[in-house]
Amino acid sequence: MYRYDEHDHALVQDRVTQFRRQVERRMAGEISEEQFRPLRLMNGLYLQLHAYMLRVAIPYGTLDSRQMRKLAYIARRYDKGYGHFTTRQNIQYNWPKLEETPDILAELAEVEMHAIQTSGNCIRNVTSDQYAGAAKNEIEDPRIWCEIARQWSTLHPEFSFLPRKFKIAITGCDNDRAAVKVHDIGMIMKRDASGEVGFEVIVGGGLGRTPFVGKTIREFLPKEHFLSYLEAVLRVYNQLGRRDNKYKARIKVTLHETGKEEFARLVEEEWMEIKDSTLKLPKEEVDRIAKHFEPPAFRAVPEVAPTTDARAASDAGFASWLRHNIFEHKTQGYSIANISVKPMGEAPGDATAEQMDVMADLADEFSFSELRVTHSQNVVLPHVEREALPALYDKLVEAGLATANLGLLSDIICCPGLDYCALANARSIPIAMKIAERFTPAKQEEIGDLQVKISGCINACGHHHVGHIGILGVDRKGEEHYQVQLGGSATEEAALGKILGRGFSADEVVEVVDKIIATYLDIREDGEEFIETFRRVGQTPFKERVYGTA
Amino acid sequence: MALLERREDGAAEIEDRFTRLGDDDALPGSGGVLVSYSRFSAEREALLSRDGDLGVWLDSNESPTQLADDLDRLAVVACNFPAFNDGRAFSYARLLRERLGFKGEVRAIGEVMLEQITFMVRSGFSTFELKDLKELDEFKRVCDEVRVVYQPTGDGRQTALQRRLGS
Structure with a gap:
């Protein structure tokens, strides 16, 4: 993985010093909360319902055991002993003290981490496929390009006060695990007819109150123009994006209002001016960064794994974990192991300091010290x-981290909701927990692949628009109320869910999920997953069961 | 209100040579004036043929490309920040310097936040109207706070990449 050189180190250290001075000025009353707000937001520090919240960037979700241990240490020393992994592969601490945040940033800088641009109307942490560098059908490791984008976007003088926040995701696979089509810019690595590797560029996807699936504005972008093209898109957006209404300020609305053809034309026109400028990437630099992402020293091991196979034959729990949490690796004899951070009865994505330490130890022992955070709020050991x-598995069981539910019903994406968040209208964590508890592991296994996503307000941090079952918490006359939608997906076949009908109380919503699932089990054809059944039959059978009418 | 000019080593407070005219204010016989883009469009000939330096200020929805043909006759282009978070003028300054080749004064006016100065300098602004500057040292401090830059802009500062490549 990428290691900072002297320049990267200097920037992050300077940023810590700068923020420390800003906090001191705030503490001394030299600047007001109003003046401090934009400064703290540029460094991931939010003021939440009960306390400050600090969001720390995990660039493209990749970290090593040393960094994970530091995250654990921060949870223990500066927070209440846990952290929350987010849908953007970051980690949030919900209880830091303002005066201690510069110390937290200094601790992070020691292990080449920071909180730069984890909030504010700027280019946020670039996200990627959590299996990058390990996935079987990958064209190229997309993290090379994520790192190039990270550096380019860090303290970008022109793009730090955009109309709205800006999220970029890059994947190197046809199977999209990074939800690139619901990002402001999504990039998919591909080959052109001559075999050259480049990017398909998708713009204007996003969730929130006005969800859109992104549109391709360039079928193929050669690699050397990666940065100039990004700069062109951002420059067009910075000038064109709406500033009069923050709910219409994201690039998805700009694209929608301008029209895809016209927007693409403006980008091309701008790009022609700068494509051969100093932004054109020299091969030496791409190679330098690529070197950091070279595969670890895999051992030559046979494809067959007798111990593993024997255990799977005799231990149903282990077999289930293998089936759900283990993915095929590109290297013979290796696997990608997912650690579910969603055990029963816990808030999705929350991990204790002890669990983080265990995961760091396991990374050292089993996975070349490497870990990943996924956009579905789990953790990955990429090379086992x-x-x-x-x-x-035995060690995970011991640590309570062996839940075999990856991709199953209880692997729920969920925002912090009204329990923590100042924007939320309704709680989401208790709903997630109730739904997960309703179905036994055996039942979940019977149901198969099913993505439930829950947001506590229309800002859609829980990605409910792209859940197979999406649940949105709203406020109805002071009561928490939940809308249910079906048929969403964040993969290469991205789709937005459709609202089923009138909403439900917190008590009813679990029953409704139960009915939806019962309907699916009744009508599914052989081997059909929930989303496939939904695509075949549409909403009607589900509606009939839930509301008693069509 | 203080007008600061970026210098090699920090900044200096300078006297404003330009009178900012409202759209209905009488045009003084001499001396520099700064007018809105709409006034410039309406009275272009009279303003350009007048004795005295001319500047145009652009609001955040007015692109400097509209001034492209007249830039060599303007002494200053000012870009307004109606709010600190309206960042369009960062692009405008870069376009003025890097695309349109404007060599004159590019002035930041409106809600100019001290902490944004370094981004403004990098984008091509050369002067800054600041409401509440306590001391000039502060200007220098915010400009020097972060030693490393990643992005090539028209300010010519050596980027991390250029240092890596030893150029």
Whole structure:
């Protein structure tokens, strides 16, 4: 993974010093909360319902054991002993003290981490496929390009006061695990007819109160123009994006109002002016960064893993974990192991300091010290020898981290909701927990792949628009109320869910999910997943069961 | 209100040579004037042929590309920040310097926040109207706070990449 050089170190250290001075000025009353607000937001510090919240960037979700241990240490020393992994592969601390935040940033800088641009109307942490560098059908490791984008976007003088926040996701696979079509810019690595590798550029996707699936504005962008094209898109958006209404300020609305053809034309026109400027990437620099993402020293091991196979034959729990949490690795004899951070009865994405330490230890022992955070709020050990899986599993069981629910109903994406968030209209964590508890592991297994996503307000941090079952908390006359929608997806077949009908109380919503699932189990054809059944039959059978009418 | 000019080593407070005219104010016989883009469009000939330096200020919805043909006759282009978070003028300043080749004064006016100065300098602004500047040292401090830059802009500052490549 990428290691800072002297320049990267200097920037992050200077940023810490700068923020420390800003906090001191605030503490001394030299600047008001109003003046401090934009400054703290540029460094990931929000004021929430009960306290400040600090969001720390985990660039493209990649971290090593040393960094994970630091996150654990911060949770223990500066927070209440836990952190919350987010849908943008970041981590949030919900209880830091304002005066201690510069110390937290200094601790982070020691391990090459920061909170730069984790909030504010700027280019946010660039996200990627959590299996990057390990996935079987990958064209190229997309993290090379995420890192190039990270550096380019860091303290960008022109794009730090955009109309609205700006999120970029890049994947190197056809199977999209990074939800690139619901980002402001999504990029998919691909080959052109001559075999050259470049990017398909998708613009204007997003969730929130006006969801859109992004549109392709360039079928193929050669690699050397990666930055100039990004700069062109951002420059057009910075000038064209609406400033009069923050709910219409995201690039998805700009694209929608301008029209895809016209927007693409403006970008091309701008790009022609700068494509051969100093933004054109020299091969030496791409190679320098690529070197950091070279695969670890995999051992030559056989494809067969007798210990693992024998254990799977005799231990149903282990077999289930293998089935759900383990993915195929590009290297013979290796696997990608997912650690579910969504055990029963816990808030999705929350991890204790102890769990973080365990995951760091397991990364050292089993995965070349490497870890990933996923946009579905889980953690990945990307490079585990297949034959070592039973040993890993036993240790995960011991730490309470062996829940075999990846991709299943209880692997819910969920925002912090009204329990923490100042914007929320309704609680989301208790709903997630109730739904997860309703279905036994065996039942979940019977149901199969099903993504439930829950947001506590229309800002859609829980991605409810792209859940197979999406749940949105709203406020109805002072009561928490939930709308249910079906058919969303954030993959390469991205789609937005459709609202089923009138909403439900917190008590009813679990029953409704139950009815939806019962309907699916009744009508599914052989081997059909929930989303496939929904696409085949549409809303009607579900509506009939839930409301008693069509 | 203080007008600061970016210098090699910090900044200096300078006297404003330009009188900012409202759209209905009488045009003084001599001396520099700064007019809105709409006034400039309406009275272009009279303003350009007048004795005295001319500047045009652009609001945040007015692109400097509209001034492209007249830039060599303007002494100053000012860009207004109606609010600190309206960042359009960062693009305008870069276009003025890097695309349109404007060599004159590019002035930041309106809600100019001290902490944004470094981004403004990098984008091509050369002077700054600041409401509440306590001391000039503060200007220098915010400009020097972060030693490393990643983005090539028209300010010519050496980027991290250029340092890496030893150029």
